[in-house]
Amino acid sequence: xxxxxxxxxxxxxxxxxxxxxxxxxxxQSIEEFEQxxxxxxxxxxxxLLLEFGACxxxxxxxxxxxxxxxxxxxxxxxxxxxxxxxxLSADLQPFPIGGxxxxxxxxxxxxxxxxxxxxxxxxxxxxxEIAVDINELMTxxxxxxxxxxxxxx
Numbered sequence: 001x002x003x004x005x006x007x008x009x010x011x012x013x014x015x016x017x018x019x020x021x022x023x024x025x026x027x028q029s030i031e032e033f034e035q036x037x038x039x040x041x042x043x044x045x046x047x048l049l050l051e052f053g054a055c056x057x058x059x060x061x062x063x064x065x066x067x068x069x070x071x072x073x074x075x076x077x078x079x080x081x082x083x084x085x086x087x088l089s090a091d092l093q094p095f096p097i098g099g100x101x102x103x104x105x106x107x108x109x110x111x112x113x114x115x116x117x118x119x120x121x122x123x124x125x126x127x128x129e130i131a132v133d134i135n136e137l138m139t140x141x142x143x144x145x146x147x148x149x150x151x152x153x
Contacts, residue, residue, distance in 0.1 A: 002047040006135050006142070010052055013142030016149035018057050025049040029065045037072055042108045044134040045097050057145035060098035060106035060117075060137075071096050075105060079118065082126045094118070097134075108134060 054062040075096040098106035103120035115131040131137035
């Protein structure tokens with residue numbers, strides 16, 4: 001249900017050259033990650049991983065479960081430092097879903113569904129909203145992959 005509004009677009013994007021090598025995750029690999037780290041993947045991210053898999057259609061590149069095994073502990077450490085340095089909303093429930101080329105992380109705020117960039121070198125603000133939800137993020141990434149494929153043809 002989560003991805004229904006953009007399913008056709010995702011199918012087309014994952015069928016591009018940039019989608020080659022992307023494979024759906026197994027329920028077992030997700031459950032093993034969740035048990036190991038005592039955390040639940042956000043529902044929308046879980047749905048994407050199970051049906052399509054992680055993708056690298058541009059920035060951010062979404063994490064596979066294997067990548068989450070190193071990215072999640074790193075995120076907890078980085079976010080802990082950010083919380084000490086900045087006054088962040090207590091309502092935030094961030095979960096890392098991907099990375100940007102320059103070292104920043106894409107996080108999904110589980111309380112609002114928003115996708116934000118957690119800056120590597122924060123400056124005045126450590127977070128910036130980049131999409132209202134995972135469907136908007138995936139629409140942007142999928143359209144980019146399709147555009148690149150069209151340019152190659």
